[in-house]
Amino acid sequence: MTTYRERSQVGVVDPRIAALQRGTDRFRSHRAEAVSDFAEMDEMRDRARAIRHRVLADLSGYVEQFTGSVERVGGRVHRAADSEEARKIISELVADRIGAPIIKSKSMATEEIGLNHHLEALGHEVVETDLGEFIIQLAAEPPVHIIAPALDRTRHEIGQLFSDHLGVPFTSVPTELNQIARLHLREIFLRAGVGITGVNFGVAATGSVVTVTNEGNGRLTSTTPSLHIAVMGIERLVPDLADLEVMLEVLARSATGQRLSVYTNIITGPRRVDEPDGPDALEVVILDNRRTSLLGTELEEVLGCIRCGACLNACPVYRHAGGRSYGSVYPGPIGAVLSPALFGFEQFGDLPYASTLCGACLEVCPIRIDLPRMLLYLRQQTAATHLLPSVARGVRYFTALGTRPALWRGGVRLASALRRIGPRWITRMPGPGRGWTSTRDLPWRR
């Protein structure tokens, strides 16, 4: 098991970091433009936050209502306590469909439970259909960004991947690559047996599952196969359609700077008998995976997240050390809170330290989730195990000095005297100071 520090040392020198920075810069400027064009944005953020809090305050009630609503329109709901249960439920649902491909539309929840590997091990052919997700599936790499999985891949790398895996001549022209993917995936869409999507929002009052996409793959995935499986984090509910409107007003603006994404797809049950197309069955898998254990705790508000990715784009740490440094399916500031909260301190207890606490994430969050507060809270929980021992020792000595004014003043005087001698700059220090002088000098002689 590697640490964030070790991974970040690789991340900061990864040549792809420049592409990640260009990508996040574009998302940021698009978001800024969309927000400045929308006078009601601040009010909508307040309303969106209030809606998310209302849901979390009575989550089991809304889950029950949602379940009843889905069943009323002919769908079925399954509850999965953890990843293993979710994988088991889904593999049973698809067990008799070996042979026809399983197509997927981008879903963080299925990344979280490691669904693809599981299904592939059972002999299924699983195909990601979001272009970015398709690219990283070919590359056999985890997504680098919540909404743009292949954000740091260049067109040349993508061209090479396509030519290696799809048997097409190499090209690095984006429109040609796009066309290759369209043709390749189109054929699979039309013969797929199962479509698995994530869920951006579940509407408790109507039982609707809502997916928000730009490419249309989400619509195809939930239309052509006879079975549609929607995998939803248990917290992704909104009470009713009016609340959904508020969430839609903030989601795309925060994510990509669009006023609405191209396809806001509201799916309510399988196709009715008199409808000409759509799936024959809709199975909704509600994933808990420790989410409900956060209710009523200091970390509850992280469940308000709608996965727009704005905090990643704003975060200086994410932008400079990259998404893979987090070692989790959820990178960035949201991942630094969510990963230890959902997947445990043992593996992810150092992620809360991967932040300068600059507050840029809170500034852009459509739900105004106070990530800096929770990063501090998590540090308090993991300091004993995950703070660098030399740093912890240094802080304790410092505190001992700081609570003894006479000693402190002596120290200040000593420092002042020492600074009349010695070099103008200190370029190498031992112990915890090594981290400083490994990358910077320290001004010394006055």
Add this chain to the structure above:
Amino acid sequence: MDFDQGSALATMSVIGEFVERLAAVDGFAHGPMPSPNAMATAIDLSGDPGVYLGWDDVGVSRMHQSLQAVGWRRLEHSISTENRLTEQQRMSEVTLGITGADGGIARSGSIALRSGPGRPRMASLIAGTHIAFLSVNRVFPTLVDLSLPSLDPASVSNVVLITGPSRTGDIEQQLNLGVHGPKQLHVILISD
């Protein structure tokens, strides 16, 4: 200015915003125009005849006859559990989708489509070109004004808000239209 003139002007500005916003998301708006012109416009836009998929009722009478008169063949699309795969294979020949629309949102340039009898979802999804007819009376300033509850999503399996043609930025954030859905989206506004 009396009330009617005022509301007519307000409607015009909403339509103007819709047209502008649809263009901003790389869609094309046409009109507003009366139904007969709308039909002619659709024929002009349809290009080389081939196979198309459409709603039974697109909001313009005799649309299907007119398309067929210039050589288009309509794909009768209705899947069942047994014929799904063979039925869907036929989709690869479809080059045009033609539908009505249940509402429009000026601020985002979006159109709302409900599924239902005679309304295949694939008509707005599978072809390279999607032409939708939208009555100016159904264009609202914002999503909230259009109101999702008014579309009654619970009574059908699918309501979709479409905001421009299918797009992706997944390759170096270069805009690419028509990655999985239509590359061209035409909305013909009907004034009567």
Add this chain to the structure above:
Amino acid sequence: MVDVSLFTTCLVQGLYPQVIEATVEVLSRAGCQVRIPKAQTCCGQAPFNTGLLEETRRLATKILDDLEGSEPIVVPSGSCADMLTHHLPHLFEDSPELQRRALAVSQRVTELSSFLVDQLGVTDLGARFDATVAFHNSCHGMRNLGLGPQAAALLAKVDSLRLVKLSRPEECCGFGGLFAVELPEVSAAIMASKLADVEASGAQYVVGGDASCLLHLAGGLHRRQSAVEVKHLAEVLASR
């Protein structure tokens, strides 16, 4: 004469004592009688940001004694002012008496530029500084205390000073307290972006209101043999 207490901050005491002199000079010019409480050490931010709550409380409890009084407390640092304003009272949620005292202290705390501009209504301090300057607005002050416009107003009145804009004025410099030594590679990568921005701006000096960020930037500038230097806002305002 306005009586004020100066909370000098640990980092300034140890590494930038010239900021104390400059702050006293600036406040005097603005008509203040400055007192420097002798026993003061650290606001507790260093242990607080590392998650060491016990150490934070020990330092914070001591602060309550050190800063007893009723006069305004001026702090030449946005992040320490933020610590004292927003976090100090929450450290004592199980002790009503300490919390009451913490609230009383926090309500008296103001960062230097905000104290001059927002409370005293002073922008012209008769300063002269003949150089091209870029201002680095530190994150905690900017986002949690609304700082930035005050420094801009103060710098605008400095004779001969030419203020240039950074292309990303709201971007973190990568200091982040002990983050700078815990994850030095990431800290340095973020800093490199900031320094590139500073150098591209044509500034001769980076001026800021937080000695902590300045120490980090100065160390980075020297390491890359840049001619750009750092100055605390108080030093610029004190110069003639």
